[in-house]
Amino acid sequence: MDNEAVIPTTGLSLDEAGALLRVLDDQARLWPLLLDLMARHLPCDACALLRHDGRSADGLLVPLATRGLSPDTLGRRFALDDHPRLRAIAGAAGGPLRFPPGCELPDPYDGLIPDLKQRLHVHDCVGAPLGVDGRPWGMLTLDALNEGRFDGWEEAIAAWARLAADLATAVERRAALTDDGNRGIRGIDEPPAHLESGTVGSSPAMAALLTEIDTVAASDLVVLVLGETGVGKELVARRLHTRSSRKAGPLVHVNCAALPDALVESELFGHVRGAFSGAVSDRRGKFELADGGTLFLDEVGELPLAAQAKMLRALQNGEIQRVGSDRHITVDVRVIAATNRDLAAEVREGRFRADVYHRLSVYPLRVPPLRDRGTDILRLAGLFLERNRARLGLRNLRLSAAAERRMLSYPWPGNVRELEHAIGRGAIRARAARPPDGGVLTLTPADLGLEEAGEGTAAPTPAMPQACRPETPAALPGEDLPLRDAVEELQRRMIQDQLNRHGGNWAKAAGTLGLDRSNLFRLAKRLGLRE
Numbered sequence: 001m002d003n004e005a006v007i008p009t010t011g012l013s014l015d016e017a018g019a020l021l022r023v024l025d026d027q028a029r030l031w032p033l034l035l036d037l038m039a040r041h042l043p044c045d046a047c048a049l050l051r052h053d054g055r056s057a058d059g060l061l062v063p064l065a066t067r068g069l070s071p072d073t074l075g076r077r078f079a080l081d082d083h084p085r086l087r088a089i090a091g092a093a094g095g096p097l098r099f100p101p102g103c104e105l106p107d108p109y110d111g112l113i114p115d116l117k118q119r120l121h122v123h124d125c126v127g128a129p130l131g132v133d134g135r136p137w138g139m140l141t142l143d144a145l146n147e148g149r150f151d152g153w154e155e156a157i158a159a160w161a162r163l164a165a166d167l168a169t170a171v172e173r174r175a176a177l178t179d180d181g182n183r184g185i186r187g188i189d190e191p192p193a194h195l196e197s198g199t200v201g202s203s204p205a206m207a208a209l210l211t212e213i214d215t216v217a218a219s220d221l222v223v224l225v226l227g228e229t230g231v232g233k234e235l236v237a238r239r240l241h242t243r244s245s246r247k248a249g250p251l252v253h254v255n256c257a258a259l260p261d262a263l264v265e266s267e268l269f270g271h272v273r274g275a276f277s278g279a280v281s282d283r284r285g286k287f288e289l290a291d292g293g294t295l296f297l298d299e300v301g302e303l304p305l306a307a308q309a310k311m312l313r314a315l316q317n318g319e320i321q322r323v324g325s326d327r328h329i330t331v332d333v334r335v336i337a338a339t340n341r342d343l344a345a346e347v348r349e350g351r352f353r354a355d356v357y358h359r360l361s362v363y364p365l366r367v368p369p370l371r372d373r374g375t376d377i378l379r380l381a382g383l384f385l386e387r388n389r390a391r392l393g394l395r396n397l398r399l400s401a402a403a404e405r406r407m408l409s410y411p412w413p414g415n416v417r418e419l420e421h422a423i424g425r426g427a428i429r430a431r432a433a434r435p436p437d438g439g440v441l442t443l444t445p446a447d448l449g450l451e452e453a454g455e456g457t458a459a460p461t462p463a464m465p466q467a468c469r470p471e472t473p474a475a476l477p478g479e480d481l482p483l484r485d486a487v488e489e490l491q492r493r494m495i496q497d498q499l500n501r502h503g504g505n506w507a508k509a510a511g512t513l514g515l516d517r518s519n520l521f522r523l524a525k526r527l528g529l530r531e
């Protein structure tokens with residue numbers, strides 16, 4: 001780093017520079033510290049450091065650290081196509097770009113700077129593109145609530161941008177060296193695990209899981225992903241695949257709950273012509289399709305016992321037999337399985353084979369429920385708020401302070417999927433109910449269906465029955481909803497209720513609801529209770 005040129009202009013003391021260098025290996029601390037120091041030396045109300053996701057400067061910008069912005073900002077992913085201000089910064093050739101107060105381009109942080117009483121629109125704004133080794137890497141943004149705040153600070157801001165770029169360069173070079181030495185899986189352009197745009201979360205529980213994923217991904221071990229419904233088990237499976245040496249091979253997803261009983265074996269292992277009526281030609285099963293890659297057996301606890309017996313051999317030595325054939329076929333497949341059931345209990349009750357369970361549970365990974373992830377809840381909210389903002393063409397979509405508090409205290413029995421749908425539905429409801437204020441729409445607990453009993457006038461029960469109260473019967477949707485929406489809401493609640501009561505067991509929930517398992521599964525999919 002060119003300390004002599006940069007440090008005097010930034011105002012950074014040697015102690016402060018030393019503090020930065022000491023955390024060079026820990027990006028979770030480095031970037032927040034950089035912003036803290038910058039806010040100490042520059043007159044900004046909010047600032048952020050964002051990194052381009054992937055190899056080009058065309059995709060998404062992922063915030064790595066923010067200061068003075070609402071907590072959900074860290075989960076937002078800003079598409080350059082949707083944010084002309086960010087695009088202009090990314091393309092700025094001559095260093096920091098200043099946007100005058102009257103600038104027409106919408107600011108991505110409008111409404112996201114919390115004030116004591118209200119959230120104000122951004123007034124003065126500067127953005128600086130950051131490059132590493134001549135390639136776009138990210139950007140630094142500074143915002144202020146009064147006009148002209150950055151007058152006279154141009155040189156200092158440019159110096160902070162140079163410092164940020166130098167740090168980014170150092171971080172990337174060190175990360176590339178470590179990775180080459182260890183595994184050689186990650187290229188220099190790819191962001192490290194915790195910075196990927198797809199998975200949001202940096203709570204201790206999620207950080208531990210991401211580290212474990214990295215540890216086991218590179219091996220060929222069978223992984224059993226455990227966790228409640230909607231926690232992100234599929235996302236974990238995808239991540240295990242993309243971070244493994246099989247990433248160039250196929251990732252084949254089978255939902256064991258969705259397979260009709262009569263077709264399970266043929267779906268998994270294939271069949272030969274004439275094996276059963278309707279088998280008009282030879283067909284490869286999912287194991288064969290996954291050859292050279294990964295087979296993801298989702299909802300593995302739903303697999304009928306007969307299919308489990310056949311799977312044992314595949315798990316033991318990679319051998320399968322198509323239905324109706326004597327021939328053994330060897331496949332090179334890594335199996336990842338997932339379930340929201342307590343498989344050990346299923347084994348005790350004779351519903352799951354012990355030998356298959358032992359083969360599958362070589363490396364169990366437990367995905368923490370959303371209620372154990374602290375402020376990750378707000379980050380995830382940010383991810384979905386930004387997606388819905390873009391979909392609805394709003395200048396911004398944000399949470400009221402009461403909505404933030406309620407989100408943090410709500411138990412989220414349906415986990416991330418429930419959060420995603422609460423925001424999706426809430427945004428549509430709010431959009432229909434009132435005009436956005438200067439293009440900014442603020443979601444309340446009532447919009448989200450997360451009011452506490454006695455609060456406001458709308459539904460007295462939360463949108464989903466709470467896991468901690470499984471005996472509570474699904475109440476009638478108490479809002480002025482059109483009949484069709486009310487019916488769907490009730491269906492959602494009843495299904496979620498039965499799933500909670502039966503520990504996520506779809507077959508049992510289907511039994512109580514008087515439905516066939518695969519029909520229940522289809523209905524749940526239509527209602528957005530699962531992908």
Ligand SMILES: Nc1ncnc2c1ncn2[C@@H]1O[C@H](COP(=O)(O)OP(=O)(O)OP(=O)(O)O)[C@@H](O)[C@H]1O
Pocket residue numbers: 198199200201227228229230231232233234235236298340380383416417420529530531
């Ligand atoms: N950490 C995360 N960051 C971003 N999105 C997430 C995260 N976790 C879950 N999601 C999103 O939440 C939804 C539910 O996740 P997913 O389907 O992986 O859950 P699941 O545990 O497999 O659900 P089920 O138990 O119903 O099979 C998906 O849209 C997924 O992209």
